[in-house]
Amino acid sequence: MTIFTSFHPPQRTLMGPGPSDVHPRILQAMSRPTIGHLDPAFIGMMDELKGLLQYAFQTQNALTFAVSAPGSAGMETCFTNLIEPGDTVIVCQNGVFGGRMKENVERCGAMAIMVEDEWGTPVSLDKLADALEIHPEAKAVAFVHAETSTGVQSDAAAIAKLARKHQCLTIMDTVTSLGGTPICMDEWGIDAIYSGSQKCLSCTPGLSPVSFSDKAAQVIQQRQSKVQSWFLDLNLVMGYWGEGAKRAYHHTAPINALYGLHEALVILHEEGLEQAWARHELHHKALKAGLEAMGLTFLVYEAYRLPQLNTVTIPSGIDDATVRSRLLSDYQLEIGAGLGVMAGKVWRIGLMGHSACKKNVLLCLAALDSVLSELGADIKSGVAVAAANKVYADTE
Amino acid sequence: MTIFTSFHPPQRTLMGPGPSDVHPRILQAMSRPTIGHLDPAFIGMMDELKGLLQYAFQTQNALTFAVSAPGSAGMETCFTNLIEPGDTVIVCQNGVFGGRMKENVERCGAMAIMVEDEWGTPVSLDKLADALEIHPEAKAVAFVHAETSTGVQSDAAAIAKLARKHQCLTIMDTVTSLGGTPICMDEWGIDAIYSGSQKCLSCTPGLSPVSFSDKAAQVIQQRQSKVQSWFLDLNLVMGYWGEGAKRAYHHTAPINALYGLHEALVILHEEGLEQAWARHELHHKALKAGLEAMGLTFLVYEAYRLPQLNTVTIPSGIDDATVRSRLLSDYQLEIGAGLGVMAGKVWRIGLMGHSACKKNVLLCLAALDSVLSELGADIKSGVAVAAANKVYADTE
Numbered sequence: 001m002t003i004f005t006s007f008h009p010p011q012r013t014l015m016g017p018g019p020s021d022v023h024p025r026i027l028q029a030m031s032r033p034t035i036g037h038l039d040p041a042f043i044g045m046m047d048e049l050k051g052l053l054q055y056a057f058q059t060q061n062a063l064t065f066a067v068s069a070p071g072s073a074g075m076e077t078c079f080t081n082l083i084e085p086g087d088t089v090i091v092c093q094n095g096v097f098g099g100r101m102k103e104n105v106e107r108c109g110a111m112a113i114m115v116e117d118e119w120g121t122p123v124s125l126d127k128l129a130d131a132l133e134i135h136p137e138a139k140a141v142a143f144v145h146a147e148t149s150t151g152v153q154s155d156a157a158a159i160a161k162l163a164r165k166h167q168c169l170t171i172m173d174t175v176t177s178l179g180g181t182p183i184c185m186d187e188w189g190i191d192a193i194y195s196g197s198q199k200c201l202s203c204t205p206g207l208s209p210v211s212f213s214d215k216a217a218q219v220i221q222q223r224q225s226k227v228q229s230w231f232l233d234l235n236l237v238m239g240y241w242g243e244g245a246k247r248a249y250h251h252t253a254p255i256n257a258l259y260g261l262h263e264a265l266v267i268l269h270e271e272g273l274e275q276a277w278a279r280h281e282l283h284h285k286a287l288k289a290g291l292e293a294m295g296l297t298f299l300v301y302e303a304y305r306l307p308q309l310n311t312v313t314i315p316s317g318i319d320d321a322t323v324r325s326r327l328l329s330d331y332q333l334e335i336g337a338g339l340g341v342m343a344g345k346v347w348r349i350g351l352m353g354h355s356a357c358k359k360n361v362l363l364c365l366a367a368l369d370s371v372l373s374e375l376g377a378d379i380k381s382g383v384a385v386a387a388a389n390k391v392y393a394d395t396e
Numbered sequence: 397m398t399i400f401t402s403f404h405p406p407q408r409t410l411m412g413p414g415p416s417d418v419h420p421r422i423l424q425a426m427s428r429p430t431i432g433h434l435d436p437a438f439i440g441m442m443d444e445l446k447g448l449l450q451y452a453f454q455t456q457n458a459l460t461f462a463v464s465a466p467g468s469a470g471m472e473t474c475f476t477n478l479i480e481p482g483d484t485v486i487v488c489q490n491g492v493f494g495g496r497m498k499e500n501v502e503r504c505g506a507m508a509i510m511v512e513d514e515w516g517t518p519v520s521l522d523k524l525a526d527a528l529e530i531h532p533e534a535k536a537v538a539f540v541h542a543e544t545s546t547g548v549q550s551d552a553a554a555i556a557k558l559a560r561k562h563q564c565l566t567i568m569d570t571v572t573s574l575g576g577t578p579i580c581m582d583e584w585g586i587d588a589i590y591s592g593s594q595k596c597l598s599c600t601p602g603l604s605p606v607s608f609s610d611k612a613a614q615v616i617q618q619r620q621s622k623v624q625s626w627f628l629d630l631n632l633v634m635g636y637w638g639e640g641a642k643r644a645y646h647h648t649a650p651i652n653a654l655y656g657l658h659e660a661l662v663i664l665h666e667e668g669l670e671q672a673w674a675r676h677e678l679h680h681k682a683l684k685a686g687l688e689a690m691g692l693t694f695l696v697y698e699a700y701r702l703p704q705l706n707t708v709t710i711p712s713g714i715d716d717a718t719v720r721s722r723l724l725s726d727y728q729l730e731i732g733a734g735l736g737v738m739a740g741k742v743w744r745i746g747l748m749g750h751s752a753c754k755k756n757v758l759l760c761l762a763a764l765d766s767v768l769s770e771l772g773a774d775i776k777s778g779v780a781v782a783a784a785n786k787v788y789a790d791t792e
Contacts, residue, residue, distance in 0.1 A: 004661070004662045006425060006658075006659055006662055007425065009430075010429075010435075012435065014431070014432060016432055019430050019433070019648065021430075027426075027427040027430075029403065030426050030427055032404065033407045033423070034415050034594075035405045037601065039405075039730065040724075041406055068466055068469075069465035069469060073465060073469075073647075076625060076627045107624050205430075206649075206651075206653050228624050228625075229476075229624075229625055230468070230472060230496065249735070251467070252414060252594055252601040254600065254602025255600055256600040257600070259405070263403070266400045270400075334432045
């Protein structure tokens with residue numbers, strides 16, 4: 001008979017594209033006693049969570065909550081509720097996640113008009129404007145604010161403005177941006193937004209914060225057809241997450257995971273959004289100085305670079321997997337591989353949430369320097385840490 | 397500015413229809429350091445988890461894993477993958493969850509043929525046999541093994557045998573049965589099964605263990621149409637949960653929640669399935685003796701009663717909500733309300749997983765006795781605990 005024993009994970013430093021290092025306060029919150037999903041104490045916590053998410057997204061939307069599943073389910077919640085068979089959706093793709101949006105649109109029985117940009121560049125406003133002119137029937141524009149596959153940020157305010165001009169709803173992926181770079185949902189006029197718990201919020205993976213404008217909520221209430229997913233049908237979910245003391249059972253909420261997300265958002269609120277954005281920017285600058293001093297280059301043009309996700313080109317002659325597995329075994333350090341067409345060509349170094357700190361920046365630079373030197377890569381060794389420290393010194 | 401602080405839940409005793417009391421080892425496991433979803437250490441844990449789930453379901457099915465969302469999403473995983481537009485599915489309904497199955501079937505664009513039985517009774521084999529005769533086009537039979545809304549267990553082996561005779565797949569809900577009463581997936585010939593983490597496994601809510609027979613897996617691979625949910629599409633999910641060291645990213649797994657489920661299953665394996673079933677049976681007998689001594693009656697006929705979910709009729713003149721809220725405030729004890737047509741008429745007292753213990757049985761009886769007496773209910777006071785203790789003494 002097989003013997004099974006408790007699992008004791010190693011203690012890693014997480015600098016990939018998420019999950020990021022989880023704050024100890026969050027792990028502690030998740031281990032508090034489970035209570036019922038209709039317990040008055042839990043309902044009170046849900047109300048607070050909603051307020052905290054409104055703060056994080058910078059919105060007043062009543063329909064703001066956390067989907068009981070990972071970011072991909074948050075994406076599906078947006079599409080499956082807003083889109084009906086026969087609709088047309090303009091999907092901007094400049095990385096992996098735009099492609100996933102296309103899949104979602106098509107699985108809703110709708111038509112996806114693709115606005116494609118090269119991976120590593122932002123969404124082109126000109127191309128989007130053209131698509132909107134050619135497709136006046138379009139119901140929505142969907143785009144990724146921060147492409148996790150490339151480390152590019154697109155101009156969400158400008159995209160939303162264009163979409164509004166053509167009476168289109170906007171659906172925005174903020175999985176990697178939430179808590180790391182500015183999101184101003186109401187000011188920008190975004191109609192539907194989804195994110196993930198495990199990136200710049202530094203919570204464990206498994207939940208997807210979402211928010212819908214009143215206009216979007218109305219579209220959902222006035223659908224001609226039923227939402228194809230019972231689990232994600234917001235007309236039903238809102239009986240549980242909606243206003244008032246009388247919450248109707250829809251599904252059993254992931255109680256302890258929600259404790260964790262609540263704590264993550266309390267931490268973000270304590271620090272302040274602007275301060276969190278500035279912290280991500282600072283550590284990105286230090287990491288960038290170190291990587292560039294070493295001779296590594298960024299995939300993304302500086303103006304569109306996400307501070308929280310640094311995509312660097314793998315030096316020629318160096319095997320991707322060898323480096324990552326040596327970082328993991330010798331330094332307990334995880335960095336991310338390239339995704340899709342970028343596999344084997346780039347590394348994605350995350351500085352997300354609790355991982356965006358000086359300790360991690362210096363460890364990453366020192367470890368990369370050591371491993372690359374040992375493997376005979378054509379880099380300048382022994383200068384990275386000093387270059388990063390100079391950035392820290394200059395900003396003090 | 398609103399001040400937000402950490403959430404400290406009260407310490408409840410959970411004797412509703414789930415979540416049940418979570419074992420401290422599980423809460424501890426969930427608070428261990430988060431690692432990446434592609435970390436070799438995590439992949440190793442996933443392999444073990446699969447073996448543990450195979451044990452719990454008593455199956456050799458390769459396609460056995462945990463859906464990254466609650467039981468309702470597990471249900472949807474089964475329907476959305478196995479059923480295509482135009483299919484016919486026979487759905488046996490004898491409570492709330494059969495109705496949810498109907499919703500799922502219809503949202504897949506398929507036709508649901510309902511076999512309806514009174515709430516509080518099991519699925520009628522005769523009615524099912526008739527439906528199978530009348531509908532030779534049926535592709536699958538779906539039923540609930542243990543109805544969480546009523547506390548009834550249906551004869552899964554007999555239902556599956558009937559379905560097989562008519563070349564139908566079987567889809568079985570085991571949300572409340574897994575770990576509490578016998579499930580022999582392979583022996584019974586069940587094709588698709590889903591469950592929840594928060595009932596007799598005593599884990600936190602949020603994950604749905606599932607398993608599919610080879611035949612079911614083949615049906616999924618040979619679909620004519622794409623699965624309408626990208627997130628739940630098993631043709632994609634299996635790239636991550638499948639065999640071999642090379643796991644492809646599909647979505648970010650809920651790492652720490654999976655630590656918890658792993659630990660819950662290790663605990664079940666240590667105790668042994670038969671021993672866990674016997675424990676649920678023992679404490680049910682003690683609770684039953686106490687409730688009946690008090691004068692309370694069960695909704696369900698004894699032969700079909702689930703030991704882990706005891707549905708008792710609310711004494712006449714007694715207000716449901718008053719009793720439950722007093723149990724919660726005075727004894728930190730949660731019991732469940734009636735669901736659907738049973739609302740206000742019954743209580744559902746769970747003895748699930750870690751909650752199925754002598755301490756909880758005696759607390760529940762003593763607290764119910766006190767509250768009902770204070771409210772002037774027509775019960776026999778002061779005898780329940782002794783009646784339960786007699787059962788314990790007799791089995792020692």
